Amino acid sequence: MPPSKPKPAPKTNESKLAKLGLRSDMDLVLHLPMRYEDETQVIPIREASLRGGHVSQVEGVVVKNEIAFRPRRQLLVTIADDSGDLLLRFMNFYGSQVKQLAEGTRVRARSELKHGFFGAEMVHPAYKVINEGAPLPTSLTPVYPSGEGLSQPILRRAIAEAMKRVDWRDTLPPALRASLQLADFEPAVRLLHYPPQEIDENALIERSHPAWVRMKFDELLAQQLSLKRAQVARRAKGAAVLKTTGALSEAFLDALPFKLTGAQARVLKEIRADLRQAYPMQRLLQGDVGSGKTVVAALAAAQAIDSGYQAALMAP
Structure with missing residues (x-):
């Protein structure tokens, strides 16, 4: 989302909001309700x-x-x-x-x-x-995740004020929103803070409503962009370029009493390609217990040794 200016808030509440990570208008706007209460009607x-x-x-x-x-x-x-x-x-x-x-x-x-x-x-x-004849709310009342000393009225006021000041520019191009059938950012956020009385409450609670789908997409996109930025930053760091194979690697493979599975061979090929680059690999190899991760790690260590470097391998 576009960066937003720090919100002006009473000092008595500012530090309490900061403890929840709410330091800017956008922080407040994206502090979404965990549930809702229906205060739209009174019964005898x-x-x-x-x-x-x-x-x-x-x-x-x-x-x-x-x-x-x-x-x-x-x-x-x-x-x-x-x-x-x-x-x-x-x-x-x-x-x-x-x-x-x-x-x-x-x-x-x-x-x-x-x-x-x-x-x-x-x-x-x-x-x-209240006074006699006081109007009822026209939308469900949001209940927000809170902290010590932060009442719901304080949070609601802070969020309402932030929504007046925040930059509502949508970061997703219209064509992308249309192709993925995603809701526009501002209407989605406003609906989650102030859902109308007639809304499908189950969809809100289960977070399957289109407004929640847009929030989930934005969160996942932000996570992926963050990972990509970290990857670019890592590639700015230097690392030794290792040759693909050597005598130790070949002898190790020949000495194995079994053949590598298709998955092991594929992953080993990818790792060897990574180790030939001039930047750190930083790869995580996942697999079930007994699926053969350790032998792949040992072959990667052999590649380092074949290239004239030392390697350490720890296994449970």
Whole structure:
């Protein structure tokens, strides 16, 4: 992606964002949600109570607020709407929450609803203090990977601000996007941060949605380009040019009580070609246990010795 300028952010949050590797606008824009919450609808408390065991979002006015001490210190807040009432239970809370959830306050709460000793309740729900008639979100609410001291609202604000400033130029040519049927970069990113209510949520969760496919392609492309750059950098370094074969290599092959397999012979040919170059090989040879990797390594060592160099071979 095009480089972006470091984002301006409050110093109190800047270091916390940096710990997550979020140092630029593009870093923030590409910090994609790990899941979503549906806050686009509110259901009556009675209906939520009948659903029991499911995550629901309700809205009501605080009719009771008290701190209980049995069996442990906890804040108990009862909210009510026209259909019924609901207990919000907070085991860990701050003094500011007691004031924030004072009687008469309108609250929108979201959590799994359970049936306890005192009836329907939510334990540690996510909640917002709102005004009557406050609009509902029109898209699913993103939940981001976070760190210590970084709340979801802080991350959402930082990402939203970064999206206003970032350079949205698409690095993939239109013809390539069309031939590979890839989504455009900006719409794909915006959709992942703010998916519409009617979107296929399973495709988002499974990361099979076209927007996720574009992100995966970009990530793989960036990885391959990085490897290619590293390869070019390695080739700028010098290495001894080794001749293809010699007396030791030939004697080693003749002494083997078996013939090399087709795969072994092919890989040996590739390695010998690499060792004739004036830059480091840096090759990784993969294969199952017992597939014959060690003999190939020994033949490569013999090639070095035939060229007048020393070689070391370690094997388990």
